[in-house]
Amino acid sequence: MQPWSEMKLFCGSSHPGLGDKIADYLGIEIGQIELRQFSDGEYWVKYQENIRGKDIFLLQSTHSPADNLLELLIMIDAARRASAARITAVIPYFGYARQDRKDQPRVAITSRLIANLLEAATAERILTMDLHTAQLQGFFNIPVDHLYNAYYFVKHFRKIGGKDLTVVSPDVGGIGMARAYAQRLNASLAFVDKRRQRHNESEVMNVIGDIEGKTILIIDDMVDTAGTICKCVAELKARGCGSVHIGCTHPILSGSAVEKIAKTDIKEFVISDTVALHKKAADSGLFTVISTAELFGEAIRRIHYGESLSVLFI
Numbered sequence: 001m002q003p004w005s006e007m008k009l010f011c012g013s014s015h016p017g018l019g020d021k022i023a024d025y026l027g028i029e030i031g032q033i034e035l036r037q038f039s040d041g042e043y044w045v046k047y048q049e050n051i052r053g054k055d056i057f058l059l060q061s062t063h064s065p066a067d068n069l070l071e072l073l074i075m076i077d078a079a080r081r082a083s084a085a086r087i088t089a090v091i092p093y094f095g096y097a098r099q100d101r102k103d104q105p106r107v108a109i110t111s112r113l114i115a116n117l118l119e120a121a122t123a124e125r126i127l128t129m130d131l132h133t134a135q136l137q138g139f140f141n142i143p144v145d146h147l148y149n150a151y152y153f154v155k156h157f158r159k160i161g162g163k164d165l166t167v168v169s170p171d172v173g174g175i176g177m178a179r180a181y182a183q184r185l186n187a188s189l190a191f192v193d194k195r196r197q198r199h200n201e202s203e204v205m206n207v208i209g210d211i212e213g214k215t216i217l218i219i220d221d222m223v224d225t226a227g228t229i230c231k232c233v234a235e236l237k238a239r240g241c242g243s244v245h246i247g248c249t250h251p252i253l254s255g256s257a258v259e260k261i262a263k264t265d266i267k268e269f270v271i272s273d274t275v276a277l278h279k280k281a282a283d284s285g286l287f288t289v290i291s292t293a294e295l296f297g298e299a300i301r302r303i304h305y306g307e308s309l310s311v312l313f314i
Helices: 016-026 066-080 110-120 134-139 152-160 172-185 227-238 257-263 280-283 293-305
Strands: 007-011 033-037 045-048 057-060 086-091 123-130 144-147 165-169 188-198 201-209 215-223 244-252 268-272 287-288
Touching: 007 016, 007 293, 016 057, 016 293, 033 066, 045 066, 045 134, 057 066, 057 293, 066 110, 086 201, 086 257, 086 293, 110 134, 134 144, 144 293, 152 172, 152 215, 152 244, 152 268, 152 287, 165 172, 172 188, 188 227, 215 227, 227 244, 227 257, 257 280
Parallel strands: 007 057, 057 086, 086 123, 123 144, 165 188, 165 215, 215 244, 244 268, 268 287
Antiparallel strands: 033 045, 188 201
């Protein structure tokens, strides 16, 4: 099928490195856009080329600071007012997704709020990866293409496969993802029961499953303060497991996360590049980074040409 309009890829300021790699895969140039701030911090956006009638893809992860989200919203609005034919927000890491329900009185459901904001800004499609919970797609009234980093991680971790491999979910909420990896890697499954006392703090309570002497693969969608992961590793080691490998899609790594990981007995910590590593994490030498550029690039190409994305969902 021929494209119904010319494709253009523009990048916000959250992760230009990933944008360059995606553009290289697609064989196109990154679109010209000017992103500025007034002295008080207010954002200003201008497309420096004609995008009238074009199929526009806007790349921006929405992790902290909230300026990343605001910049994306303004980019969408500017593209609509410049008469773009279609606007797809490419959000490798969808921030504010952890608050997806009212788990206590008088709290916000921020993931629904962000969905509403993106639609109000007139985004017509969302392309993202490893949402904190897959049902967040239901918060949108526009198409959401949800990619899975298992496309890369399964290939990488096959080298440690075997009858002694156990995939561990660091919490009950991640069992579905861990089970999918266990099936693909022909591994056993275990999970850690934890009880969170307050935000960004957790306490390991129990390990469900046989992990003694096993090679462990911990899979999670994101690592923020690394408290959960590090306590999980300590608990597994105390119960006699073998080497521990970790796969994490979104490396937020806030606060003292890098220092915690450096002090933890981990053989391999594999992450993706949905979020640009801050300098301390990049310089630590603790992480193996697998780029998602090919997967995002192929998804963008297929969306543009009206082809199926189902072959990308393994």
